[in-house]
Amino acid sequence: MAPRAVAITSAGLVTALVAIPLVAVFDRAGGIATLNAADWAALRFTVWQALLSALLSCVFAIPVARALHRQRFWGRETLITILGAPFILPVIVAILGLLAVFGREGMLSQALMFIGLPRIHIYGLHGILLAHVFFNLPLAIRLILQGWQDVPAERFRLVAQLGLGPAAMFRVVEWPVLKKTVPGAFLVVFVVCLSSFAVALTLGGGPKATTVELAIYQAFRFDFDIGKAATLAVLQLGFVGIAAAVLMRLVGAPKTDVGLGREQVFLRRMTPMRKLLDLLVIVVVASFLLLPILSIVAAGVFELPSLPSSVFQSAKHSLIVALASTALCLLFALPLATFKLGQTISLFGFALSPLVLGTGLFLLIQPYANPFELALVVTCVTNALMALPFAVRAIGPAFAQINADYGRTADMLNLTGWARWRWLYLPRLRRPIGFSAGLVAALSMGDLGVIVLFADPDRATLPLQMYRLMSAYQMEAASGAALLLLMLSLGLFWIFDQGGRRGFRT
Amino acid sequence: MKASLFAAGIIAATTAVAHAETLTVYAPDYFTSEWGPGPTIEAEFEKVCDCDLDFVPGDLLPRIMLEGKNTRADIVIGLNTDVTAKARSTGLFADHGQDNGKLELPIEWTDSVFLPFDWAYVSFIFDTTKISSPPTSFEALRAMSVDQKIVIQDPRSSISGLALILWVKAVYGDEAEAFWSDMAPRILTVTKGWSEAYGLFTDGEAPMVLSYNTSPAYHIAFEDDQTKKAAIFDEGHYGFFELVAKTSTTDNPELADQFMAFVLSDAFQNAIPMTNFSYPSAQSESEWPQVFADLPAPEKALFFSEDEAAAVRAEAIEEWRRALSQ
Numbered sequence: 113m114a115p116r117a118v119a120i121t122s123a124g125l126v127t128a129l130v131a132i133p134l135v136a137v138f139d140r141a142g143g144i145a146t147l148n149a150a151d152w153a154a155l156r157f158t159v160w161q162a163l164l165s166a167l168l169s170c171v172f173a174i175p176v177a178r179a180l181h182r183q184r185f186w187g188r189e190t191l192i193t194i195l196g197a198p199f200i201l202p203v204i205v206a207i208l209g210l211l212a213v214f215g216r217e218g219m220l221s222q223a224l225m226f227i228g229l230p231r232i233h234i235y236g237l238h239g240i241l242l243a244h245v246f247f248n249l250p251l252a253i254r255l256i257l258q259g260w261q262d263v264p265a266e267r268f269r270l271v272a273q274l275g276l277g278p279a280a281m282f283r284v285v286e287w288p289v290l291k292k293t294v295p296g297a298f299l300v301v302f303v304v305c306l307s308s309f310a311v312a313l314t315l316g317g318g319p320k321a322t323t324v325e326l327a328i329y330q331a332f333r334f335d336f337d338i339g340k341a342a343t344l345a346v347l348q349l350g351f352v353g354i355a356a357a358v359l360m361r362l363v364g365a366p367k368t369d370v371g372l373g374r375e376q377v378f379l380r381r382m383t384p385m386r387k388l389l390d391l392l393v394i395v396v397v398a399s400f401l402l403l404p405i406l407s408i409v410a411a412g413v414f415e416l417p418s419l420p421s422s423v424f425q426s427a428k429h430s431l432i433v434a435l436a437s438t439a440l441c442l443l444f445a446l447p448l449a450t451f452k453l454g455q456t457i458s459l460f461g462f463a464l465s466p467l468v469l470g471t472g473l474f475l476l477i478q479p480y481a482n483p484f485e486l487a488l489v490v491t492c493v494t495n496a497l498m499a500l501p502f503a504v505r506a507i508g509p510a511f512a513q514i515n516a517d518y519g520r521t522a523d524m525l526n527l528t529g530w531a532r533w534r535w536l537y538l539p540r541l542r543r544p545i546g547f548s549a550g551l552v553a554a555l556s557m558g559d560l561g562v563i564v565l566f567a568d569p570d571r572a573t574l575p576l577q578m579y580r581l582m583s584a585y586q587m588e589a590a591s592g593a594a595l596l597l598l599m600l601s602l603g604l605f606w607i608f609d610q611g612g613r614r615g616f617r618t
Numbered sequence: 619m620k621a622s623l624f625a626a627g628i629i630a631a632t633t634a635v636a637h638a639e640t641l642t643v644y645a646p647d648y649f650t651s652e653w654g655p656g657p658t659i660e661a662e663f664e665k666v667c668d669c670d671l672d673f674v675p676g677d678l679l680p681r682i683m684l685e686g687k688n689t690r691a692d693i694v695i696g697l698n699t700d701v702t703a704k705a706r707s708t709g710l711f712a713d714h715g716q717d718n719g720k721l722e723l724p725i726e727w728t729d730s731v732f733l734p735f736d737w738a739y740v741s742f743i744f745d746t747t748k749i750s751s752p753p754t755s756f757e758a759l760r761a762m763s764v765d766q767k768i769v770i771q772d773p774r775s776s777i778s779g780l781a782l783i784l785w786v787k788a789v790y791g792d793e794a795e796a797f798w799s800d801m802a803p804r805i806l807t808v809t810k811g812w813s814e815a816y817g818l819f820t821d822g823e824a825p826m827v828l829s830y831n832t833s834p835a836y837h838i839a840f841e842d843d844q845t846k847k848a849a850i851f852d853e854g855h856y857g858f859f860e861l862v863a864k865t866s867t868t869d870n871p872e873l874a875d876q877f878m879a880f881v882l883s884d885a886f887q888n889a890i891p892m893t894n895f896s897y898p899s900a901q902s903e904s905e906w907p908q909v910f911a912d913l914p915a916p917e918k919a920l921f922f923s924e925d926e927a928a929a930v931r932a933e934a935i936e937e938w939r940r941a942l943s944q
Binding site for chain 1: 648653675684685688780806811816817818821939
């Protein structure tokens, strides 16, 4: 098959994997359901908080990505990796970690009370935004940083040589980078926050913060109104579609921006003031992102040695699932990253509520096979589907840039088909591919996804085992399991991400 | 001829090796985990049944509803009273065939389909190092300082959260919404499920949490921690019962019946308190482990029948939602 045919096949497969289960659910439910006033209120609130969360995540991510890009300091690479940790945390762990810092009895409140100030009240819309920025800022930073790193080194040399001031520098270098990366980052964060449920509810302080996902869960679990669950899920998909249509239009076609693929070096000395500001930005953001992580580490570290062996057994199952999901996800992601519509299609797997997706798959499989025997396969496929937008987002802009830079040369050389992939794309996509693989693997480690319907009795995954410990009142052991999960997720992320950077040469 | 004899031999051999029969039991995840009652119950039942008990973990009601008559389950264990109306309406469950008179519950049990295997009182658990004079009634809770925060579960996503809403409705009736309005500033936050709320409580974020009066048994028995206690209310507490039922589609009705009888036997009942942290349904107080007998308990159980609960549920949730959304 030619690459073009592969791209079309991938797009078709992903669309089918989302659409067919959805149709199966509607078929079973006997059509769409009518929504009540509370549902519409939930929809409005969901979209509103997702827009704000995405906006704030991007606004904060820009200065951080810029500072991380232009400053060199000891431990920079490690810091960039660790800053990604919040994004891959299981929800319940992240909530407890965040509240250990920002909660009523958290570190910050304790410190404020120590100096005679009132404690902070984190529960409310501001709490939701704080949590969503905590989760998604790392992703936004990485996506924007990626864009910066893709600017040819020659551009910076030229800027230095011409002695361009900050304003001209912004116009020539920074604006094109932002234009290329920010709409995509905004879109992904928006989609992530659209499906928020436990975080929004807990940090939002109660039913004021009811999201669509809660309504879907209620319809599914209590009322068994799967028609309503599916109707809400379709509305959610609709918002993703609208957001994608608006935002992808903002991303202009990349202009030729070719260089020799040199390592970027900064020739011009920065004023001490600017350097100080950059470092301040990095310190503030690192504390914000890492303090909750540290509290998770502190809670779990002494539990690690005494974890029951079944927890390690489940960690092994999770690793296998994560690696299989990663391979599958990249198989879908590479072809989809090559065209704009593909990038939108990639969003649908994540945007469709996992409960509805799981229900659809269950209905489709059940007449032919025992769903529990297929549990791990289904988990791999759905994990791959759900991680797809992140992988495609990381690879897409880099792919477009390669075509803009070298496409014509390659055309002249008649470099087409697989040869074009082998010699042109793959070597230059190494870094985004490594980053995506790390992200997908880490997300698959922590994901519970469709497990409620497809739980394998003999092969529990690590997050499931952690929840079991919690239900058995073993909160301390659960903290140990959470830390193990965090370490494995970050470890996987680090290995793939580093693998992508090593030997990065073109 | 030879080949078919050979095949017949293999078939005979495989059936001889395998257990005579398999009993498939759908159960919630916490039930089947190594820390739950599942493993003990499986071992005990297999001692007496000459069969293979196969637990399948996961969400019960949605799965049963999706599978309908094709369900592989012979037994479903871990349903609770607030979803039985829906479960019953499917016609997928058969009579349990057991004598309800053997049950030792704080209310009279008349259901012939769903059989309780354990129970507890829905309660607020508080930290004695932070709350020195715990409330003894809903009115006292309502009058507590707004600095004494509590964490509850959302009745739309959590079964214990729903039990609280019904409890308040049983006590306050038409005044329930006013009660919730007064409680709003005292409720620190509302969580998706029990684990998040209880985690916030043990982490010290809130001094009081919605749980069960049997929860302190875990802390006393396994952590030697006496600082977590249930606040006992004069009005009485809502009863929380977990149920087991036999499917009408089972292809193994005798074995399923044997399991239903086993549920009320000591082998099953003894496993419940220290693994599920709840009272066994068919043992009197004198048979409970000492730590459970010592737990403070209310004088009176409040309970809505299935039909009563179904009738007030939507309204009660809506009142709660309105009051807490102000």
